[in-house]
Amino acid sequence: MAFKTLGCRLNQYETDALVTDFSQAGYELVDYNESPDVVIVNTCTVTNQSDHKSRSVISQAARKAKNAVVVVTGCMANNFKEKLESQENITFVVENSRKSSILTLVDAHFSGEIAHPDQLPQDVFRYEPVRKSLHTRSAVKIQDGCDNFCTFCIIPMVRGNAVSRPVADVLESIRKTVDNGFKEIVITGVNIGRYSDGDTRFEDLLAQILEVPGDFRVRISSLEPDGFGPDFVKLFAHPKLMPHLHLCLQSGSDKTLLRMRRMYDVEQFRKTVTQFRAVYTDFNFTTDIIVGFPGETEEEFGQTLEAIKEFNFSHIHTFKYSVRKGTRAERLENHLPEKVKTERSLQIRDLSVENKIDYFNSFIGKTQDVLVEKVAHGVASGYGEHYIPVRFKLTGAQKNAIHKVRLLERKGDDENCYLLGEVIL
């Protein structure tokens, strides 16, 4: 069987968990060029471009894996369910809420039962802890869905309401993932800052995760900038919690933020960044920015540029705004011409590279604990605590080992730059 995954970390995690599920059931994972009997395409629908990519991957999969069972799941399966169901090259369309039971569906199909995806149980957390050997880092899902209804976003329509995985379940999954040999765990969900199980909020859950015994470190996947308190900052003093946050600003203009229905302002964002950097001076902040949102004036865009400079994001995921059918922003006035959006997004990208270079340079001469993700030709590469990509030479280097590395120089002066170092331990 073969998998194809598009989109976010959460999707990647859900694929990894499904791979684990299928492997344990005896299925063999192959590339989808190698005539698999089953192909699972885990789609994304966050932008029109993702729809386009998802569609082309589906047709490619169906073409290459002739006679295979083609299962389409993920957010596009929710957004375009009926349309996909009417396509002859797709065997099953499985919504997100039933994704965790795809093995049952495929098993039933091969044993000759008449199976329909709608009969599968709905459970967004019923995923197996990920088996080692897939990646060096494993995600653990703590939450799904979002009901913020940001005007640009289709996610509430395809992932549904915010729901949180019970604390005991999360901790059990962390323990099993650590037992499976993972040294780094990424806490994942759609809007994890909104985690809430009884009285347990996101910070409380994180504190409990950090107390799980074992040799592992914890990262937090992207986070909305509202909804957490001062205790959150203190948690980062814990050696297991890595000093990096992907905190989604989206715009540096309060007016634009309100049009996006994002209920924080730049001042509140500033407060968070300041609180962190007052304690951890080299803390790494990365972010998402949407460029050319309807009605974005030159002045508002200028405020975004200023904010990027001020907050020193070491990386910016820049999204050129594109109309997403079915979102509120589709009906907003003053959509900007493509040319303006492209120009603005190039400016952001340039600034992002400048920031990245400055930030990486500030680490030269310092040391980082690097988790090796890849070894090729005697060169090991991986990420340090601050999520800086690092490479170093080491004979006999092994994946999944952590080495203390002194950072010597920066290589490259573009988006893909990294730091070169030498092992000291």
Place this chain on the structure above:
Amino acid sequence: MMTLMRHDQQMDESFYKILEIRHLTGNAFSIKLPKARFAFKAGQHISLGIVGGNQSREYSIYSGENEENLEVLIKEVQNGYFTPQLRRLKIGRMLEIHGPFGKFGMEREKAEKGKFVFIASGTGIAPFRSIIRTYPNIDYTLIHGVKTLEEAYDSHEYEKGRYVLCTSREKTGDYHGRLTGYLKTCTFAPDTQFDLCGNSEMIFDALEILKGKGFSRDQIHCEVYF
């Protein structure tokens, strides 16, 4: 979707039959639905669609938490997609509802102890009516910005002296001009909590005024409609 069939007005977990339509102005109306088991917190909104249609929109709940019916207040937007269709609906038609959603509003304890200023433009008054009907003893002032007097939806329900109507197109309100003009003239106790609801431009201007008066952003909560 699950079929329940335990209530003749509620065929499905998310399908509700229109019980009553109140026409409040030439283009604003409220729709009453059976509440049945639908539980929400005052200030929250629902997503509402017409059964058989392909779009939905969000609406703040206009009724109190403990009322028999669920009510929403809607203004027909000229050239809008959804509201002209909603306006044509008759009693008995089915609506599809999802939710409740959102964190706008306050906990009971806070509602009973705090001092609140509610600031609304147009139909942005909806969540405040729900809050006031849910917590009848709440200490509030409601500042409502509209164009003309007729948009002072159900204003007779609010306690005298607590409802301030700002009319921008005529001199019929308590204040003639935009609500932001009125806000500039006000003084508030330092521990006041502010809740703002309506269009993003009004909210932006009101936020600037309140921050200019020294209030912290953490004392101000916003719900943007468009």
